[in-house]
Amino acid sequence: MSTFRPVELTLAAVSAETPDAVTLAFNDPAGELAGYLPGQFLTLNVAVGGKQHRRSYSLCSAPGLDAHPTVCVKRVPGGLVSNELVDNWKAGQTMQLFTPIGNFVCEPKPGARRHIVLVGAGSGITPLWSIAKSILTHEPGSQVSLIYGNRREDCIIFSEPIRQWQAQHPARFRVVHALTQPPAGWQGATGRIHGAMVVDLLRHLEPLQDVEETRYYLCGPQAMADDVEQALLGTGVVRRNIFRESFFSDSQVNHQETVEVGGAQAAAGGEGPFSVTIKHDGDTYEVEVPLGETILQAALDQDIDLPYSCQAGLCTACRAKCLSGAVEMDETEGLVESEIREGYVLLCVGHPKSAGIVVEVG
Numbered sequence: 028m029s030t031f032r033p034v035e036l037t038l039a040a041v042s043a044e045t046p047d048a049v050t051l052a053f054n055d056p057a058g059e060l061a062g063y064l065p066g067q068f069l070t071l072n073v074a075v076g077g078k079q080h081r082r083s084y085s086l087c088s089a090p091g092l093d094a095h096p097t098v099c100v101k102r103v104p105g106g107l108v109s110n111e112l113v114d115n116w117k118a119g120q121t122m123q124l125f126t127p128i129g130n131f132v133c134e135p136k137p138g139a140r141r142h143i144v145l146v147g148a149g150s151g152i153t154p155l156w157s158i159a160k161s162i163l164t165h166e167p168g169s170q171v172s173l174i175y176g177n178r179r180e181d182c183i184i185f186s187e188p189i190r191q192w193q194a195q196h197p198a199r200f201r202v203v204h205a206l207t208q209p210p211a212g213w214q215g216a217t218g219r220i221h222g223a224m225v226v227d228l229l230r231h232l233e234p235l236q237d238v239e240e241t242r243y244y245l246c247g248p249q250a251m252a253d254d255v256e257q258a259l260l261g262t263g264v265v266r267r268n269i270f271r272e273s274f275f276s277d278s279q280v281n282h283q284e285t286v287e288v289g290g291a292q293a294a295a296g297g298e299g300p301f302s303v304t305i306k307h308d309g310d311t312y313e314v315e316v317p318l319g320e321t322i323l324q325a326a327l328d329q330d331i332d333l334p335y336s337c338q339a340g341l342c343t344a345c346r347a348k349c350l351s352g353a354v355e356m357d358e359t360e361g362l363v364e365s366e367i368r369e370g371y372v373l374l375c376v377g378h379p380k381s382a383g384i385v386v387e388v389g
């Protein structure tokens with residue numbers, strides 16, 4: 028059975044977190060979302076203007092710790108779904124959503140002694156907060172450091188729970204807030220989070236006890252994650268210990284990348300239109316992809332039920348392995364280098380660039 032399946036859940040509570048963010052807590056009596064990992068996200072299917080729209084929202088609740096699976100949605104100016112959720116959704120309403128997925132996870136290992144460094148901005152706190160609570164609870168030998176950027180003090184999501192968890196774990200949970208519009212007398216960091224700032228702050232956040240390894244989880248705008256990652260690499264951190272998730276692609280066509288498998292030659296100009304063979308859940312489909320369209324969109328237009336969430340090349344719900352042929356991606360943020368080398372592609376931003384393409388979803 029596919030791990031990405033629709034369920035219908037009722038909202039147990041909707042509460043204002045900041046002036047422009049709400050938390051949505053779901054009733055899940057049958058445990059449909061049970062087994063999710065800290066850092067994973069849900070895909071909500073929300074009707075706006077008579078049409079269903081899917082959007083990804085990270086779980087900010089910690090599995091086994093918080094009573095309800097919970098997401099926190101921050102308003103994006105002009106955004107279709109975030110404004111609908113912040114303004115109109117109430118406890119008691121039922122929503123269709125898709126079961127948790129995502130690779131931006133940090134699974135607690137009870138005997139481990141690690142330093143888990145979390146760097147986030149704005150709504151990027153959501154998966155980091157699930158990870159922080161899980162590690163502090165289930166990894167008693169580990170330390171957690173959170174560097175969290177916002178515009179103003181009243182924009183800090185989970186400000187009060189963060190303060191409470193700090194009070195409970197003063198030696199194991201250290202937090203630095205950074206504000207771009209700090210109030211007079213502000214004691215935290217000032218300005219947007221950037222690489223040099225993080226490297227500098229980490230000098231003061233050295234673990235108080237011996238640790239076996241340090242892992243870095245970055246969640247915020249792509250530009251912030253790029254800058255912080257480069258700065259960490261510059262200090263000798265190895266890439267495999269840096270994990271990142273972006274909620275929004277800085278540019279529609281950021282990193283065009285062609286994944287070519289089996290020596291297939293892109294046709295003259297590589298334009299097509301080409302037909303693509305898609306294997307999914309034991310079925311095989313032939314999909315004619317019109318020029319300029321993505322493979323996912325062409326499949327959905329033919330009523331082929333494929334997994335997808337963000338449709339922006341960020342979340343990997345639509346990941347597929349390219350078994351032959353050449354696929355060009357508009358965005359590769361969701362994939363790590365090794366996945367690209369192994370031939371994985373994201374169908375929501377993937378365009379066929381040769382004949383004979385076969386992709387297997389999963």
Ligand SMILES: Cc1cc2nc3c(=O)[nH]c(=O)nc-3n(C[C@H](O)[C@H](O)[C@H](O)COP(=O)(O)OP(=O)(O)OC[C@H]3O[C@@H](n4cnc5c(N)ncnc54)[C@H](O)[C@@H]3O)c2cc1C
Pocket residue numbers: 068082083084085086098099100101102103104105106107108109110150153154272273274275337341342
């Ligand atoms: C894996 C993943 C997890 C996510 N988790 C969360 C979460 O926990 N909480 C949360 O609030 N959001 C989260 N997001 C973002 C969320 O899925 C939506 O993209 C966001 O709510 C905007 O949707 P919208 O329909 O309101 O905007 P849209 O109607 O899709 O977009 C409207 C306009 O705003 C721009 N835009 C879209 N998103 C952003 C953004 N984040 N910043 C700046 N401009 C933007 C678009 O380019 C467009 O021009 C996550 C995204 C991903 C991929």
Ligand code: FES
Pocket residue numbers: 334335336337338339340341342343344345346361373374375376
């Ligand atoms: S649907 Fe999110 S990466 Fe394709």
